[in-house]
Amino acid sequence: MGAPILEEPFTNKFTKKKEIARGLRGVIRCVEDDKGAKFAAKTIRKTQKGQNIVDEIEMEMRALNVCEGVSTVVNLHAVYMTSRDYTFILDYLPSDLHSEVEKSGPMKEAEVVQIIRDLLKTLKFLHDRQIVHLDLKPENILIDEERKIYLCDFGMSKVLQNEKETCRVAGTTEYCSPEQIQFEPLSTASDMWSVGVIAYVLLSKISPFNPAQDGQEKHETQNAVINCTYDFDDSSWSSRSAESKSFIQTLLIRAPQKRASVDEALSHPWIAEKENGVEMAAPPKIIRRLSKRSSSLALLGDQNLNVSDSSGKASDAAQEILAAIGELPSKKIKSDSQD
Structure with missing residues (x-):
């Protein structure tokens, strides 16, 4: 599971409405789809100050995908990629x-x-x-x-x-x-x-x-x-x-x-x-929005995994978690559109 990656400009599917914020990493805008639904579009250039930051961008994408279904984290709906930048389509909250x-x-x-x-x-x-x-x-x-x-x-x-x-x-x-x-x-x-x-x-x-x-x-x-x-x-x-x-x-x-x-x-x-x-003896688990999980996210949902064994070495379960987090979203769609 995970948000699809589409190799085309996000403006092919969304209309820019207003700029919300601009920072060191990029710009966030309020956008609308063809049905008038509002989303937040976060655009991040792949190169900043002469340095390639694709690894950092993909880490952010992986973290959001791991949190898919967590009710207190913004949803990542899709990722649009061009030769210059990535754009995350996220929940919009004003x-x-x-x-x-x-x-x-x-x-x-x-x-x-x-x-x-x-x-x-x-x-x-x-x-x-x-x-x-x-x-x-x-x-x-x-x-x-x-x-x-x-x-x-x-x-x-x-x-x-x-x-x-x-x-x-x-x-x-x-x-x-x-x-x-x-x-x-x-x-x-x-x-x-x-x-x-x-x-x-x-x-x-x-x-x-x-x-x-x-x-x-x-x-x-x-x-x-x-x-x-x-x-x-x-x-x-x-x-x-x-x-x-x-x-x-x-x-x-x-x-x-x-x-x-x-x-x-x-x-x-x-x-x-x-x-x-x-x-209460223990706080209830965070409410999840989704009931069906992929095998990777089902593994990540296990609350009883040990991170390390007695020697301090990462346990097999922990290594599986890290491997699952490291997976990029599998659904990648290429468009004929040019950036």
């Missing part, structure tokens, strides 16, 4: 958490709990498969009219095979973990740091590492992140629960190995789901 906070201010604590819980369930799905997102921030969490979230932009995602991956600094510095900024080994804990920052911002509308929002120099923000310098002194925290602060403190820890894992975060009293006032 708003994101950054826009919501900028427009309406700090969110109600109960809503933040639900958002962070859903984000953690999504990360559990990814982390169980050794996939890290590495660019978690409010702008990359879309939200619909029913206040349901959808994670997007897997452009920096990686499959961790030995937790010795390193990453260049990119994106918004306030949400990067200290190890990302200092080019240190990455792990699933890098995503967990970002969850802590997101929770802080949704509850207060300010950054923990640039609280004055005064346009401080990038290196000053980086130093604050590296030194884990933050507090809850702003007046916006006076009405927030002690549990919310405790949750953030379990994540904004300099040493990655000391941060709460996704399972530990889901079990935190602030987040843990309750039934009749009693905390």
Whole structure:
């Protein structure tokens, strides 16, 4: 399974309506098909600053295909490829958490709990498969009219095979973990740091590492992140629960190995789901949109696979997972159209 790849310009099938965002990796537009249905078209050039980034683009495509059917991740409907670029056709949602906070201010604590819980369930799905997102921030969490979230932009995602991956600094510095900024080994804990920052911002509308929002120099923000310098002194925290602060403190820890894992975060009293006032022993699995899976995705859906054996070597099951993630979508359609 996986989104089809079509070797033709996406404009053969879609009409451009408006530009949504433009960044280092490409441009995102709202487009419509011939029936008037809206989608988001993300176009990424294969070469940027003289470097071929096809491997990075295909990693993003693979991550989205692995997440096919996950209810809190945007759907990848199709990929259009020309000699110059790739265009992903994705779900279109008009708003994101950054826009919501900028427009309406700090969110109600109960809503933040639900958002962070859903984000953690999504990360559990990814982390169980050794996939890290590495660019978690409010702008990359879309939200619909029913206040349901959808994670997007897997452009920096990686499959961790030995937790010795390193990453260049990119994106918004306030949400990067200290190890990302200092080019240190990455792990699933890098995503967990970002969850802590997101929770802080949704509850207060300010950054923990640039609280004055005064346009401080990038290196000053980086130093604050590296030194884990933050507090809850702003007046916006006076009405927030002690549990919310405790949750953030379990994540904004300099040493990655000391941060709460996704399972530990889901079990935190602030987040843990309750039934009749009693905390549930384990959170329910994330709801899936699709019931039928390919053999590869059925394998990836196994919740009981061991990543390594007692010697630390990747287990056979883990190797199969990595092989499945590495498969490109099998359905490739060539068009007579020229780019």
